[in-house]
Amino acid sequence: MNFVQLDKIARKHGTPYYLMDGGMFLANIKAFQEAFKPRYNRLIVGYSFKTNYVPALCKIAKEAGCYAEVVSEMEYVLAKRLGFEHIIFNGPIKKESVLITALKDKAVINLDSGYELGTVLKYKSEYPEEEVSVGLRLNIDLTDENGVSKVQCGLRVGRFGFSQTMMKGIVSLLRDNGIKIVSLHGHTSSSDRAVANYNLIVLQMLQVCECLELNDLQYFDVGGGFFGAAAKGIDVSNKPKYENYANCILGACLSNEWFKQVQPAIVIEPGVSVVANVFSYVSKIFQVKEIAKQKFLTTDGTVFDIKPTLHSSNLPHIFYTKECCNKTCIANLVGSTCMEKDVILKEVEVPEGIEYGDYVKIDGVGAYTIVLTPTFINFISPIIGVMDNDDKTFIVRRRQTIDDVVALYTL
Ligand SMILES: Cc1ncc(COP(=O)(O)O)c(C=O)c1O
Known part of the structure; x- marks a missing residue:
């Protein structure tokens, strides 16, 4: 210019x-995909709508094969309006009407609250013949080896998802009601976007998958929170690259027996790291x-x-x-x-x-x-x-x- x-x-x-430089956005998404695909082809990029839902941008994401990652009714209906066939529905409060729509649409739904569980159980009891599948968000402990919490804003604990202690009861409840668990979501916003955080996230997710035998899992969703797409002028010499995240996530996943057997798709939900x-x-x-x-x-x-x-x-x-x-x-x-x-x-x-x-x-x-x-x-x-x-x-x-x-x- x-x-x-x-x-x-x-x-x-x-x-x-x-x-807006749409070509740059496409190149960022492709580079993130390329970082994973040579070692593990089953990668899904869920573009984080909340980061920037300009429709022209979301359409580029759709054409690049991304799923829409949405966290509210507004984002959910926007994704549908833009023609997304694949939607990942996250967020702490999913109101009953939109959650039911998402169940009917067969969206990938990651539950985050007891309130939402109630809606899903009610839905299944009303439509007992229908196959109902959901995902669960796992609350991740992002404390590093020095005892320092990396959760965004320096918080000691994050408030999203179900803790490992809660998970056992929830998984049993869903199974007892004939509901399949097809997704596990571990998104955790950190203060430093460090690669090492993803090792913690993946290992805790794998532990839950193994212990609770989540063998129907189709989506192993590590979330977003990556660094990348820095504008010219920002010093990136000590910052992680897409490859570093991919190697960390794949290193932990591909050396795990449960993962090798079940082979779920790895889902990433980049926002800032592809659009900044x-x-x-x-x-x-x-x-x-x-x-x-x-x-x-x-x-x-x-x-x-x-x-x-x-x-x-x-x-x-x-x-x-x-x-x-x-x-x-x-x-x-x-x-x-x-x-x-x-x-x-x-x-x-x-x-x-x-x-x-x-x-x-x-x-x-x-x-x-x-x-x-x-x-x-x-x-x-x-x-x-x-x-x-x-x-x-x-x-x-x-x-x-x-x-x-x-x-x-x-x-
Ligand atoms: C569930 C979820 N996924 C993805 C993102 C995107 O994060 P980022 O823009 O840091 O990549 C967020 C942001 O808070 C989020 O809450």
Whole structure:
């Protein structure tokens, strides 16, 4: 991308806007598949809708052979609307009506709560002739050899799934009622996305499979939480690669007798690791000002569009100026909302001559952005697809209008 290309899109669609590179998404998915397939062909990629459910993106995942991995009624019906035949239905609360639909659809359902068990048992008692199959989410203990819990946010224990102690009773209950267990789900979000976590996940899953003789298992689902798809500018020298995860998971699975006999499909549910570098965000510089020796560049974008969790790291970025400028200075890039915390980049190098009409592109904004963006002050931004080395563009999502804003309300 260069100034002229960004400016051309801006003139046509306004700013700010997202750029989506579908080719990059496909390449990421294929690379993840390739990391497993030479050693074990029975791999299923369940694309994590919650990370970014832009329909054009989900369709690419479908064409690449992915299942839809969904966690709510909204995501479930979206996956069906987009034509997914294979859906993995996860999440802590599956409301009765959508869970029954999923049972009828023969989706892969990973149960996570006693409430859901009740629905499934009731369904089976109403349709005793029907073959009912479900999966179970296992609560994983992600404590490393030094006694440190790797569960996201430094939590000592995660709250999802059934503990090993609960599993025994649940498996018996399901079996006694003629319900098959075809999937075991071990997704556990970690704070470090380390490869070693997958050894812990897989070994605990295998232990349950062996002890409870889950010999009908078709899906051995290790979940998501991987690192990958980092935007240019992020130091990945010490970060895991897809191959490292594949080798860890396959190493543990393929040396296990139960696994070798039953040979379930290995399911991975990548989100951030396949979509982070697929989206960028472009906004226009409106003013440059200095207050108490601090320089501020104000754009028409907002931090809420690219870091809704407001974490403090600066994302990879490039400034595009109309006039070539080699000298730099330090400035804060701030957003268009009237909140002090709307800081997009803190104390970064910017071209000294940057001015009204120049652009900034923030990279690596594909994960947990568009799906978390509130309508705050501005219309929701459009998404522009790019292809053929950025020369061809197309609309993936138009800009929100005032009609969209009022549509849900009674006026
Ligand atoms: C069940 C499940 N699968 C997959 C994912 C995707 O995780 P990530 O985006 O970290 O790969 C999540 C995210 O929380 C999840 O809860």
